[in-house]
Amino acid sequence: MSRVAHPAGPRHGDVLPADHPPAAPQDLNALTAGVWPRGAGRSGGGVLTLGGIDVRDLAAEFGTPLYVCDEEDVRSRCREYLDAFGPEGRVFYAAKAFCSRAMLRWVSSEGLGVDVCTGGELEVALSAGVPPEQITMHGNNKSQAELARAVEAGIGHIVVDSFEEIARLAYLTEGASTKPNVLVRVTTGVEAHTHEFMATAHDDQKFGFSLASGAADEAVRRVVACPGVTFAGLHSHIGSQIFDTAGFEVAAHRVVGLAVRIRDEHGIEIAELDLGGGFGIAYTTEDDAPEVKELAQSLRDIVDGQCRAAGLSRPRLTVEPGRGIVGPSTVSLYTVGTIKDVDGIRTYVSVDGGMSDNIRTALYDASYECVLASRASGAAPVLSRVVGRHCESGDIVVRHAWLPSDLAPGDLLAVPATGAYCRSLASNYNHVARPAVVAVNGGAARPIIRRETLDDLLSLDIG
Numbered sequence: 001m002s003r004v005a006h007p008a009g010p011r012h013g014d015v016l017p018a019d020h021p022p023a024a025p026q027d028l029n030a031l032t033a034g035v036w037p038r039g040a041g042r043s044g045g046g047v048l049t050l051g052g053i054d055v056r057d058l059a060a061e062f063g064t065p066l067y068v069c070d071e072e073d074v075r076s077r078c079r080e081y082l083d084a085f086g087p088e089g090r091v092f093y094a095a096k097a098f099c100s101r102a103m104l105r106w107v108s109s110e111g112l113g114v115d116v117c118t119g120g121e122l123e124v125a126l127s128a129g130v131p132p133e134q135i136t137m138h139g140n141n142k143s144q145a146e147l148a149r150a151v152e153a154g155i156g157h158i159v160v161d162s163f164e165e166i167a168r169l170a171y172l173t174e175g176a177s178t179k180p181n182v183l184v185r186v187t188t189g190v191e192a193h194t195h196e197f198m199a200t201a202h203d204d205q206k207f208g209f210s211l212a213s214g215a216a217d218e219a220v221r222r223v224v225a226c227p228g229v230t231f232a233g234l235h236s237h238i239g240s241q242i243f244d245t246a247g248f249e250v251a252a253h254r255v256v257g258l259a260v261r262i263r264d265e266h267g268i269e270i271a272e273l274d275l276g277g278g279f280g281i282a283y284t285t286e287d288d289a290p291e292v293k294e295l296a297q298s299l300r301d302i303v304d305g306q307c308r309a310a311g312l313s314r315p316r317l318t319v320e321p322g323r324g325i326v327g328p329s330t331v332s333l334y335t336v337g338t339i340k341d342v343d344g345i346r347t348y349v350s351v352d353g354g355m356s357d358n359i360r361t362a363l364y365d366a367s368y369e370c371v372l373a374s375r376a377s378g379a380a381p382v383l384s385r386v387v388g389r390h391c392e393s394g395d396i397v398v399r400h401a402w403l404p405s406d407l408a409p410g411d412l413l414a415v416p417a418t419g420a421y422c423r424s425l426a427s428n429y430n431h432v433a434r435p436a437v438v439a440v441n442g443g444a445a446r447p448i449i450r451r452e453t454l455d456d457l458l459s460l461d462i463g
Contacts, residue, residue: 014034019405020249020401022286026382028371028404034282035369036416037070037329039440048374048414048433051440056375057410058445059333063439065353066333067423069448071106072439073329073442074419077292078110084296094277094322097420098330099366101128101441102334102448107325108134115158115320117278119146120391134184136274136320143323148172151180151217159183159235159274161208166222173228181232182223182333183274184209186216186258188251190238209239211254217261224266233269233315240323243290245298248275251305251459256306263312275299277320281327283417284367292324314394323420330419330437332358335374336411337389347384350411354388354433355395358415358422362394370401386413390430423449431457 009347031040031048032152039117041049058068061343068205073096081091090114095104099121105128116122125135134159137150142165150158151172160166173179187208197433201298223231238247245326254277259270282289290298300317307314333353341347360366386398398415426434433452438445 005188006297016382021383022284022328022402024383025285028381028402029073029297029376031371031416032282033368035284035287035328037073037175037331038076039070040331040416041075041374044312048331048371048373048412050235051445052407052443053414053440053445055414057332058126058440059335059374059439062447064333064335064353064412065357065435066115067330067357067435067437068333068445069103069216069326069330069419069420069437069439071329071439074103074106075110077325077329078107078112080292081296081319081325082111084292084297085317085319088316089296089300090316090318091271092134092318092320094323095125096424097322098326098423099124100437100448103326104128104130112325119143119149122146122149122153122155122444131155138185142168144168151178154178155180155182157183157232158229159185160219160223161185163219163222166219166226170226172272173226175451176228179228179230182229183233183235184219184223184231185235185237186255188236188238188254190247190251190254199380208235211258216258220258220262220266224268229374233270233272235274235276237274237278237320240278241245241280242278242353243280243288245290245295245302248299249302251275252302252306256303256310256312259307259312261311267370268292269313270317273303273315274318274320275303277322277324279319279321279324281323281417281420284369285389286367289379327420328417330417330422332415332418332422334386334413334415336407336409336413338409349384349386349413351386351397351402351409352389353435354390354397354432355392356388356429357420357435358392358397358425359398359425359427359457361396363425364401367400369399369416369417370402370403370413370415372407372411373414377406379404379406381405382407386415389432428452428457433457 050068060153092115093107095116108345114125114130117138121172132154137157138159140161146346185208187210209219338350381402384401384403386401388395436451439448
């Protein structure tokens with residue numbers, strides 16, 4: 001995707017990637033296994049049901065656009081991760097994927113910890129009743145106030161990301177009765193096979209301490225020398241939406257090399273190795289996401305092999321799935337507004353949401369599936385582009401969608417796999433209120449985040 005600004009004109013098409021639409025599916029009413037929540041289905045009349053509830057009833061009660069989250073789907077994925085990584089590992093839910101008190105209560109009650117990266121996420125976790133010792137705090141620019149709150153609350157781990165942050169922690173913990181556990185975030189120089197904006201371990205980016213420059217070794221020295229903190233181990237996160245563990249193998253090899261130097265210099269064998277998250281999910285039929293058990297076994301084998309070769313005991317292995325827990329659980333519902341056939345090129349289907357509730361298509365060129373949800377249809381498929389209501393040409397929800405030719409205004413469309421980062425990145429662009437999030441479970445529905453109102457928007461405008 002072109003990121004170079006230029007005047008509108010003959011090059012305007014360069015802003016969007018070249019069209020490579022998938023072939024039309026054999027059945028427009030089918031729900032692809034692995035993409036939709038496990039509880040999704042079609043009723044006898046062909047209406048989409050989520051958590052046992054007719055989506056027409058959800059739209060009538062809560063309005064659209066609407067995020068619908070299947071609670072049991074979330075809980076089942078928490079249990080899968082815990083089972084896969086076993087009692088010797090640790091699993092923390094990455095709250096940045098979707099953060100609400102209900103969500104953090106669910107994952108905590110299933111035995112997961114929670115990782116946060118701002119003071120706001122920390123307050124949500126604490127207000128949800130997550131035990132402080134089960135919270136890890138990330139962030140490349142934690143403020144003094146955020147660090148002070150984390151130390152005062154007694155959270156389990158703080159992942160340090162800069163020399164300034166180590167100095168801030170040294171100041172805050174001087175004379176303190178408790179010593180926070182600190183992980184040093186390491187930039188391994190591994191470039192994950194993912195979108196440029198989701199790769200986080202190559203050297204030219206803002207996160208962590210570089211191994212290549214020696215900054216990581218120096219960061220460990222400063223943490224070990226700081227009397228008010230406990231050096232607990234290393235953290236390495238290589239990116240997001242990753243399907244292949246090859247990058248983890250290279251990263252683990254380099255991190256274990258640092259662990260050897262720590263042992264030789266400080267006489268310390270690291271107790272914990274946090275490999276972060278970034279595990280991919282299926283957004284479309286073309287995605288081949290790994291099974292969690294296979295992923296866990298592969299990561300264990302990688303770390304075991306590297307530690308054995310280096311003569312180290314294997315540290316406790318920690319992972320931080322966010323997308324893998326909440327991503328497949330949620331479906332976005334939209335109401336069709338206008339439909340335009342553009343010169344036989346394609347049909348543009350405008351819905352009542354857009355980039356304000358799902359920026360990922362514009363930001364990452366993300367791909368999604370989309371189905372007619374309020375009824376079944378046997379009409380011929382038409383190549384469509386589902387677009388939003390905002391004043392941007394790039395306001396695209398689904399770039400390539402095969403929808404029935406009898407689609408009409410007022411129909412409901414459903415886009416699956418929108419649980420991760422869609423609500424978290426939602427905005428009020430064009431002064432559109434952000435949608436509600438509704439939890440469904442066993443035939444019952446309840447809002448966990450209410451829909452914003454125009455009064456909410458106006459209340460912030462004090463001019």
